[in-house]
Amino acid sequence: MAEKTKLWYLQNFNMFDGMSPKMMMELAENTSMQNNSKKEIIYFPEDASNTIYFLKAGKIKIYRLSEDGKTTTLQLLGPGEIFGESAILGQDTHDNIAEVVEDAIVCAMDKRDFQDLMEKSPNLTMSVNKFIGWRLRKIQAHVEDLVFKNASQRITSFLHRYVETFGKKMVDGWMVRPFLTHQEIADLTATARQTVNQVLNELAEQDVIKFSRRFLQLKGELDQLES
Amino acid sequence: MAEKTKLWYLQNFNMFDGMSPKMMMELAENTSMQNNSKKEIIYFPEDASNTIYFLKAGKIKIYRLSEDGKTTTLQLLGPGEIFGESAILGQDTHDNIAEVVEDAIVCAMDKRDFQDLMEKSPNLTMSVNKFIGWRLRKIQAHVEDLVFKNASQRITSFLHRYVETFGKKMVDGWMVRPFLTHQEIADLTATARQTVNQVLNELAEQDVIKFSRRFLQLKGELDQLES
DNA sequence: GTAGGACTGTCATATTGCTGACATGTTGGT
């Protein structure tokens, strides 16, 4: 792929705000681009973490399996997000599974190259710190939700975040497409598939949302999904 | 306090391994030392996070309160741990409460000073990254526990970690002192006080542990507390 | 050394939400 195109892609990442054009070129040179389609696994636990990934398009989920086959999804990532960060946090293997949820374009970079870049640019280092801080905050909030909220509150507040992150504002509410399967939502909220189904249908009955496999529509303001 | 003494204290932190003596002196100069006794609060949510803390002695818990007065403890920290790290992760307020569990000696450092130091020492920056990565891993494991394990497994595996972190190996097992209250364990494991009581007594009946308010004794190997 | 507060022990009861089972609906590949 032409360096110019890569450059253009990379400019979508906040993390690289304020970096010199020269640095950006260097970044682009060291980046390889890949397309991954739905259900592809990008890494497994125990895989060597030599690479850091930038998600340009699509959605990726970061999740774990229990010994008896249950699943819990730690994060659902969209365009502009970074993953595989354990590579630059001093771990040599991954702990989680990274799987493509919606066909994705991913930029991959060797961790050494990225670390070299960080040494040259304190700016970048600070951005990385901020990014990690933000991750840490998000996962702490996740813990808080798990402990303090009940199943339907967790589902509702997940929908809130989902719409906020991935939705488009319309004249009379919000629209997200495509939607997720009930099982995917269950894995994200530590609930059972059947519970998700029930809560979703209740919300539809109360005329707060409308949904199908293809879309989720929120009628009115985001704070209707407050819990 | 004499700079020498501070220096000596600071050398207990892994994070500063490999730093030049000159750098260490600079670190010591910018650090202030404080004693905090049980139940003192070091910071609240919304407090400005201008300071990063190094825990030299004692125990600190990092926790959150829900609106209806429930508590969940995110971390229990002992000597050698860092807290208030949101200061250097680009946040200007804290999200959690930091409270002294056992009388503590804390080194405090202005975040600017620490950031200056980081800019001068790529070594330190890497250590910080590692430390944050480790935090991230610990909290992900916490989420996994919450989702996959039941109450008594969570309590048992907490005891495992507690003994491992804070205990002393004896001829025929492990000893930790002092112990925690049942409520504190409940807050750490997202369970009810009564459940902790029950599990603890069951383990004592099975002769795996022995405990009182003053100590926890594990009879035999750590993996007896596997779940 | 005592009183008040904090912590522990034990029970009975309530409830949330998971499990399994099964029918119905939807989709995409050949």
Next chain:
DNA sequence: ACCAACATGTCAGCAATATGACAGTCCTAC
């Protein structure tokens, strides 16, 4: 256009664990 695989909808029953109540015990600050 069909069929297999996947996803949704619904329900009854059950298990885990929280809650509330209260008695007994220990601790510590006067």
